[in-house]
Amino acid sequence: MYTPIIGMEIHVELKTKSKMFCGCPADHFGKKPNTQTCPVCLGLPGALPVPNKKAVEWTIMLGLALGSKIANVSKFDRKHYFYPDLPKGYQISQYDQPIATNGKLGEVRIRRVHLEEDTGKLQHKRNNTLVDFNRSGVPLVEIVTEPDIHSAEQAKIFLKKLHQIIRYLDISDADMEKGSMRLEPNISLNTGDFPKYKVEVKNINSFRFVGKAIDFEIKRHEQILEKGETPKQETRGWNEAKNETVSQRSKEEAMDYRYFPEPDIPPMRFSPSQISNIQSTIPELPDAKKVRFKKEYGIPDQDIEILLEEKADMFEELVKQGAKDHITPKEIANYMINKKSDHILADIKEAKNTMEISDEDIEQILAEHSKAVEDYKNGKQPALMFLLGQIKRKQPKADSQKILESLRKKL
Ligand code: ZN
Numbered sequence: 413m414y415t416p417i418i419g420m421e422i423h424v425e426l427k428t429k430s431k432m433f434c435g436c437p438a439d440h441f442g443k444k445p446n447t448q449t450c451p452v453c454l455g456l457p458g459a460l461p462v463p464n465k466k467a468v469e470w471t472i473m474l475g476l477a478l479g480s481k482i483a484n485v486s487k488f489d490r491k492h493y494f495y496p497d498l499p500k501g502y503q504i505s506q507y508d509q510p511i512a513t514n515g516k517l518g519e520v521r522i523r524r525v526h527l528e529e530d531t532g533k534l535q536h537k538r539n540n541t542l543v544d545f546n547r548s549g550v551p552l553v554e555i556v557t558e559p560d561i562h563s564a565e566q567a568k569i570f571l572k573k574l575h576q577i578i579r580y581l582d583i584s585d586a587d588m589e590k591g592s593m594r595l596e597p598n599i600s601l602n603t604g605d606f607p608k609y610k611v612e613v614k615n616i617n618s619f620r621f622v623g624k625a626i627d628f629e630i631k632r633h634e635q636i637l638e639k640g641e642t643p644k645q646e647t648r649g650w651n652e653a654k655n656e657t658v659s660q661r662s663k664e665e666a667m668d669y670r671y672f673p674e675p676d677i678p679p680m681r682f683s684p685s686q687i688s689n690i691q692s693t694i695p696e697l698p699d700a701k702k703v704r705f706k707k708e709y710g711i712p713d714q715d716i717e718i719l720l721e722e723k724a725d726m727f728e729e730l731v732k733q734g735a736k737d738h739i740t741p742k743e744i745a746n747y748m749i750n751k752k753s754d755h756i757l758a759d760i761k762e763a764k765n766t767m768e769i770s771d772e773d774i775e776q777i778l779a780e781h782s783k784a785v786e787d788y789k790n791g792k793q794p795a796l797m798f799l800l801g802q803i804k805r806k807q808p809k810a811d812s813q814k815i816l817e818s819l820r821k822k823l
Pocket residue numbers: 431434435436448449450451452453454549
């Protein structure tokens with residue numbers, strides 16, 4: 413039996429107004445290629461990067477939300493590699509002094525949270541490759557976990573939690589279809605000794621595919637280990653169409669990034685008061701909200717989970733408004749979960765009205781059908797059913813048992 417040892421690297425594009433080191437708009441999705449560029453994000457000689465303050469603050473915020481320690485001093489480094497999506501020949505990233513370290517989310521330790529810049533986008537068309545630099549220089553947060561994950565299921569739970577926190581902090585769309593949150597699991601199997609290899613699967617864009625890629629890798633490694641061999645240390649990609657991972661580059665070709673401190677950006681210092689100011693802007697996070705909802709509203713756990721996805725604020729607003737009409741949090745939660753509507757309170761009120769029948773209504777029916785009342789008093793039981801039928805015609809959703817009770821009382 414082997415134990416899967418899985419770590420995660422997650423890249424998240426921040427939704428700041430401008431890019432990481434220049435004034436170009438950071439919102440690049442769907443824009444005409446190469447219309448949001450300048451000498452800085454095109455890597456032209458002599459252009460000087462100026463860090464985006466908001467991006468730094470948001471990275472600190474995420475670090476704090478993940479229970480990390482924020483560095484007193486943090487700096488940027490150059491990470492070199494040659495690829496056409498990287499105009500400078502290096503990426504400005506962080507190496508040995510990331511903004512945040514030693515966090516934890518659930519059972520998974522967070523090794524580091526650092527800030528870097530996104531690359532341009534390559535488009536392969538027949539025999540040509542086109543480059544769009546609109547994405548070049550967009551602020552990108554990288555979150556790296558310790559290898560504390562042991563199954564595809566656990567990985568998905570962790571990632572969904574992280575995704576939810578990022579959305580609550582409102583620092584990124586974290587839209588995986590648009591590539592603003594990209595997932596990279598690294599996987600090895602423990603055979604008793606600590607594994608001597610690691611396989612990384614790059615750039616996955618859905619929780620489901622991460623799960624599939626992990627399961628695929630676990631099986632593949634098992635088969636290799638069964639033969640007495642060791643899986644190759646390599647980087648692989650997820651092939652959505654074939655439902656499998658494919659080899660991209662092996663350890664022999666692994667890169668030496670030649671990291672060195674970015675000479676154009678001085679180190680950043682964060683004072684305790686700066687950090688506590690940022691801490692105070694963190695909204696109530698999902699876990700805390702969950703505990704409070706349970707206590708305040710007494711709704712079932714699975715309902716809370718669904719509300720926490722995105723409807724938590726709306727739910728609380730409706731609870732406040734609904735209280736006037738004696739609509740309970742439970743009724744609102746039920747309704748919100750089962751039906752989408754802009755008129756939730758009105759709908760619940762109407763539904764409640766149609767289910768209830770007032771004393772006046774019953775008395776009116778009795779007055780209209782005095783013959784049946786007479787018959788019933790003379791011992792003719794079916795007359796009671798006739799009266800019930802008349803009332804149900806008026807309020808089809810009313811509870812028959814309750815109507816019978818009040819009829820017997822009145823007669
Ligand atoms: Zn620019």
